[in-house]
Amino acid sequence: MAGLKDVANKAGVSxxxxxxxxxxxxxxxxxxxxxxxxxxxxxxxRPSRIAKRxxxxxxxxxLIGVVVPDISNPFYIDVLSGIDDFMHGHDFLxxxxxxxxxxxxxxxYIDALVSESVDGLIVAPAHEEDEKVxxxxxxxxxxxxxxxxxxxxxxxxxLVDNEKGAxxxxxxxxxxxxxxxxxxxxxIRIPTSRHRENGYRRALEEFNIPFRDELVKYGDxxxxxxxxxxxxxxxxxxxxxxxxxxxxxxxxxxxxxIAEFGLKIPEDIGIIGFDDMVFSSTLNPPxxxxxxxxxxxxxxxxxxxxxxxxxxxxxxxKIVMETELMIRKSTRLENATTKxx
Amino acid sequence: MAGLKDVANKAGVSxxxxxxxxxxxxxxxxxxxxxxxxxxxxxxxRPSRIAKRxxxxxxxxxLIGVVVPDISNPFYIDVLSGIDDFMHGHDFLxxxxxxxxxxxxxxxYIDALVSESVDGLIVAPAHEEDEKVxxxxxxxxxxxxxxxxxxxxxxxxxLVDNEKGAxxxxxxxxxxxxxxxxxxxxxIRIPTSRHRENGYRRALEEFNIPFRDELVKYGDxxxxxxxxxxxxxxxxxxxxxxxxxxxxxxxxxxxxxIAEFGLKIPEDIGIIGFDDMVFSSTLNPPxxxxxxxxxxxxxxxxxxxxxxxxxxxxxxxKIVMETELMIRKSTRLENATTKxx
DNA sequence: ATACAAATTGTAAACGTTTACATCGTCTAA
DNA sequence: TTAGACGATGTAAACGTTTACAATTTGTAT
Numbered sequence: 038m039a040g041l042k043d044v045a046n047k048a049g050v051s052x053x054x055x056x057x058x059x060x061x062x063x064x065x066x067x068x069x070x071x072x073x074x075x076x077x078x079x080x081x082x083r084p085s086r087i088a089k090r091x092x093x094x095x096x097x098x099x100l101i102g103v104v105v106p107d108i109s110n111p112f113y114i115d116v117l118s119g120i121d122d123f124m125h126g127h128d129f130l131x132x133x134x135x136x137x138x139x140x141x142x143x144x145x146y147i148d149a150l151v152s153e154s155v156d157g158l159i160v161a162p163a164h165e166e167d168e169k170v171x172x173x174x175x176x177x178x179x180x181x182x183x184x185x186x187x188x189x190x191x192x193x194x195x196l197v198d199n200e201k202g203a204x205x206x207x208x209x210x211x212x213x214x215x216x217x218x219x220x221x222x223x224x225i226r227i228p229t230s231r232h233r234e235n236g237y238r239r240a241l242e243e244f245n246i247p248f249r250d251e252l253v254k255y256g257d258x259x260x261x262x263x264x265x266x267x268x269x270x271x272x273x274x275x276x277x278x279x280x281x282x283x284x285x286x287x288x289x290x291x292x293x294x295i296a297e298f299g300l301k302i303p304e305d306i307g308i309i310g311f312d313d314m315v316f317s318s319t320l321n322p323p324x325x326x327x328x329x330x331x332x333x334x335x336x337x338x339x340x341x342x343x344x345x346x347x348x349x350x351x352x353x354x355k356i357v358m359e360t361e362l363m364i365r366k367s368t369r370l371e372n373a374t375t376k377x378x
Numbered sequence: 379m380a381g382l383k384d385v386a387n388k389a390g391v392s393x394x395x396x397x398x399x400x401x402x403x404x405x406x407x408x409x410x411x412x413x414x415x416x417x418x419x420x421x422x423x424r425p426s427r428i429a430k431r432x433x434x435x436x437x438x439x440x441l442i443g444v445v446v447p448d449i450s451n452p453f454y455i456d457v458l459s460g461i462d463d464f465m466h467g468h469d470f471l472x473x474x475x476x477x478x479x480x481x482x483x484x485x486x487y488i489d490a491l492v493s494e495s496v497d498g499l500i501v502a503p504a505h506e507e508d509e510k511v512x513x514x515x516x517x518x519x520x521x522x523x524x525x526x527x528x529x530x531x532x533x534x535x536x537l538v539d540n541e542k543g544a545x546x547x548x549x550x551x552x553x554x555x556x557x558x559x560x561x562x563x564x565x566i567r568i569p570t571s572r573h574r575e576n577g578y579r580r581a582l583e584e585f586n587i588p589f590r591d592e593l594v595k596y597g598d599x600x601x602x603x604x605x606x607x608x609x610x611x612x613x614x615x616x617x618x619x620x621x622x623x624x625x626x627x628x629x630x631x632x633x634x635x636i637a638e639f640g641l642k643i644p645e646d647i648g649i650i651g652f653d654d655m656v657f658s659s660t661l662n663p664p665x666x667x668x669x670x671x672x673x674x675x676x677x678x679x680x681x682x683x684x685x686x687x688x689x690x691x692x693x694x695x696k697i698v699m700e701t702e703l704m705i706r707k708s709t710r711l712e713n714a715t716t717k718x719x
Numbered sequence: 720a721t722a723c724a725a726a727t728t729g730t731a732a733a734c735g736t737t738t739a740c741a742t743c744g745t746c747t748a749a
Numbered sequence: 750t751t752a753g754a755c756g757a758t759g760t761a762a763a764c765g766t767t768t769a770c771a772a773t774t775t776g777t778a779t
Contacts, residue, residue: 083493117476132473132474149471289660393729393766394768
């Protein structure tokens, strides 16, 4: 591959000059610029991003890292699209790392990204005490958190009001006269799981329904755990008449189990999933779900990171977005008032 | 961030020695090695991947690039998981780029990856004439293609027998007494779209059913085009009684349209989708689909790339995997003989 | 003891950029 | 005419590694 030097030779100038026209620095003779550009074309010159990054420590790499917990979860796919669109528009490349809910893998990836000298990171921390992510602050590496915050650390953060979203969902279920509502939680170490549980509890309280231990199950945020825990729930002597599922994948799993038990939705059992999916309305029956503005979350996070890279010391920002209850047909139909798709 | 030099100072050795213990070269005094390791720990030293990559041109970067056409398509997610698992196991990091079926974006990303000096690439080329991908061969950059081949270029390739998969699906439909089968194609420039159409045609021929132009629609491989084209199809005076959909996203779109038209599956209309999805069996009714071993495709591709990086001149390999018709309930039930999930 | 091989470590160049600084004309204003 | 400013370009150091080569020490066989 041709390098700066080769181009310089061909154009009969010094490498500094070539560098200048590449970064269109001021004070370059038009004729020189032209010659250099010709030479670059002729040799199909493409700058080495790594050399560039190595040399200019100052955020010139145009490269960011994104660390997500589970790429098989459609929610994160949408988040990634949002990030990608923004970053692509700003000429940044992104390295996406999927740590599969495996904290060790997460640590490994963050290390790798840091040693790639990325300009910044967007991370969904494994949990609030995530030391690896916390360390980023000390090392002065720009980063923004999504979906989950960090305890005792100031950092940009974009997420959704999980407690409220869950509260609305469960309240809705209660209003639809469901009496025994179960909650299938994702990994308990993930703050969102707990916040959603809080919303669940608050709704119950408000309706004067006692909280019952056997109605909440804790899993690992995977489809499989959705399947298994729904089985446990539905096998109970006096089984729940509605399910509130803690994420996308759990919902899919629960749906499978419900089919396996031959239960009719929404008559035999109602279900609301946290996280909407493109095809939720295609499901049969269409799924009532708590929608997070995933794409938007990604986009805002990207924007925040971009700003921070440009201006490392601006104050931290926390963006809390609203969820939206997408009322479809997996819950009884009576008072269907809110938005529909 | 501490560098080689700092560690060397602390340990009282030269940077070369430090480098040696890092890459555990032979012939190092145990005591020295120990001192150096202590120093590294103490300073929380992490090597700079970029410096390393810059210096040692020879595939030491442990970094690959992956370029996929559409990250919102679950098929590619599974492929990515396969790649990721293999690469993670071999200590490689991967940069994933999603070009959203946009050829210009694809070119841009490939350039960027090359100038990141990745050790190799896994690419699903936009089409068979993809010059950017072809160029990789000339530049001697290790790469392997997935899902789609390249015309007149020898390269490692992992894909599925699309023609056969489609043939089997459509034959099955025909055997189930569906008479008027429509095909919704993805982007026509993608070889798989054409191969699948060929399979469709061959099945028709074999059953002596004339091919009818108005029964095949060409779209852009997106869910939206699935929705729109299914609408066109179902609006016809004498509408088709079965749909064969060219990919995941199209299938989802078509399902939505079918629901919109209030049609019953499989009575009013049958449907088989190319590409299975984790939740296909959860759909109502469970979706009959042509399954590609997506994860395996990714894994094998990763393996091939890994090998090629180690041994750039080994002969090219083309791996053609089998599809599997997952017979579920979106087609009539009569002769359900084959596998089920 | 002697010579040569092996083991261990160090020195310095190189990878492809950016960038501070120097150089050298050419203008402009006095 | 000349000093200073400005425009255009070049020189060389630096970024953090790897690695060829040199240097030194140690060991071994004679």
